[in-house]
Amino acid sequence: MSAPAIGVLELRQYTLRAGQRERLVELFEREFVESQEALGIVLPGQFRDLDDPDRFVWLRGFADMATRARALGAFYDGPVWHHHRDAANATMIDSDDVLLLRPWQPLDLPGASRPVPGRAGPPGWLAAMVCPVEAMVGTTLARAFDDEIRPWLAARGLRVLGSGLSETAPNNFPRLPVRENEPVFVWFGLFDPPAAIAPWPAMLLAEAEENPLQAWTRRLAGPPQLLRLAPTPRSLLRGHMATRRVEPSMETPA
Numbered sequence: 329m330s331a332p333a334i335g336v337l338e339l340r341q342y343t344l345r346a347g348q349r350e351r352l353v354e355l356f357e358r359e360f361v362e363s364q365e366a367l368g369i370v371l372p373g374q375f376r377d378l379d380d381p382d383r384f385v386w387l388r389g390f391a392d393m394a395t396r397a398r399a400l401g402a403f404y405d406g407p408v409w410h411h412h413r414d415a416a417n418a419t420m421i422d423s424d425d426v427l428l429l430r431p432w433q434p435l436d437l438p439g440a441s442r443p444v445p446g447r448a449g450p451p452g453w454l455a456a457m458v459c460p461v462e463a464m465v466g467t468t469l470a471r472a473f474d475d476e477i478r479p480w481l482a483a484r485g486l487r488v489l490g491s492g493l494s495e496t497a498p499n500n501f502p503r504l505p506v507r508e509n510e511p512v513f514v515w516f517g518l519f520d521p522p523a524a525i526a527p528w529p530a531m532l533l534a535e536a537e538e539n540p541l542q543a544w545t546r547r548l549a550g551p552p553q554l555l556r557l558a559p560t561p562r563s564l565l566r567g568h569m570a571t572r573r574v575e576p577s578m579e580t581p582a
Contacts, residue, residue, distance in 0.1 A: 334370050334389030334431060336396055337492055338506075339458070339514060341377075341425040342384045348419035349376060349384055355415055356386075357562040358445070363408040364388070367399045372435055373565035375454065375557035385557055389435075397500040404503065426506040427458070428499065429492030429514055432470045436489045442564045454557040454565065455486060455517040460550035463511040466493050469547060470513055480540045481517060484532070489565075491515035511549070518565070530554050 344352060353374070361371055370389035377383035390396040403409055461469055470493060478488045492514050499506045532541050533554075545552055559566035 332368065332370055332389075333391060334372075334435060335392040336390045336495055337372075337429045337431060337435070338388040339427045339429060339456075340386050340388065340423070342386075342420055343422040343425070344382045344384055344419050345421055346382055349382060352384055352416065352419040353560050355412060355419075356384075357560060359408055359412050360416075361442070361562060363406070364399075364403055367402050368395065369399050369403070370437075371564060372437060373454070373557075373563040374560040375563065376560060378453065378556040378558055385555065387435075393495070393497050393500055400501045400504065424505040424507075426504065427510070427512060427514065428495035428497075428506050428508075429512075430495045431490065431492050432513070433474070433488065433491045433515075435516070437564065440564050443562050443566060445562065452559065452566065453519055454489075454555075454559065455519065456555040456557060457515055458553040458555070459513045459515075459545070459548050460552070461493075461511050461513050462549050463494075465547075466511055466513055469544070472544060472547075473513065473515065476540045477544055486517040486519060489516045489518050 342352075353376070356374060364371060368391070372387040372389060374384070374386040377385055390399060459469070470491065473491065481488060494511045499508060532539060533545060535542070
């Protein structure tokens with residue numbers, strides 16, 4: 329079954345209390361996946377940050393901003409969140425690091441199947457880069473990324489799954505703060521086994537010889553945030569890894 333189209337995507341990064349991530353992962357995957365999907369919310373992925381044991385990252389999508397407001401109201405005023413919110417909030421220090429994105433390259437999710445409880449999909453990890461941009465040149469940089477960077481990354485074994493620019497509409501669910509007025513371009517790339525968990529894409533930015541990614545990042549409004557993300561057992565993108573194998577040597581630019 330295909331996931332509904334995403335017109336607005338939240339990138340949510342939570343800072344957790346020490347040692348609480350596994351507690352939140354278990355609670356989230358048991359209680360907050362199907363309960364949100366039943367309201368038309370799309371959950372492309374939940375992740376452990378490989379470089380911060382106390383950070384939990386997840387993606388949440390909606391058809392549009394109006395749908396977002398209705399669905400979030402229904403969920404956060406509903407019985408599941410009411411019953412489990414204290415347990416969830418007890419794991420967190422901060423849950424306000426949230427970016428609202430509108431897809432530039434929609435996430436590649438068709439055919440993805442979520443692993444059932446107790447049966448995780450294959451291993452693998454995601455790279456993500458949060459890139460500050462000047463609002464007036466965001467689309468120019470997004471086009472340059474597609475033309476210059478995606479094929480270059482593909483030749484090195486990283487398949488770009490999707491990308492997005494900041495959603496400019498005001499946050500229409502103020503109970504959940506978002507980082508407004510911080511224009512960004514964000515892209516997500518997939519590594520499939522047996523690729524090692526290398527410090528990508530940071531190592532590409534640190535290469536001694538000039539490369540397209542280094543040149544592109546110099547056009548940003550500030551340093552990018554690099555994320556290496558391991559999908560949690562029931563992440564939709566973990567199931568995606570099982571059905572969309574790509575050998576690096578055979579990857580071709582989209």
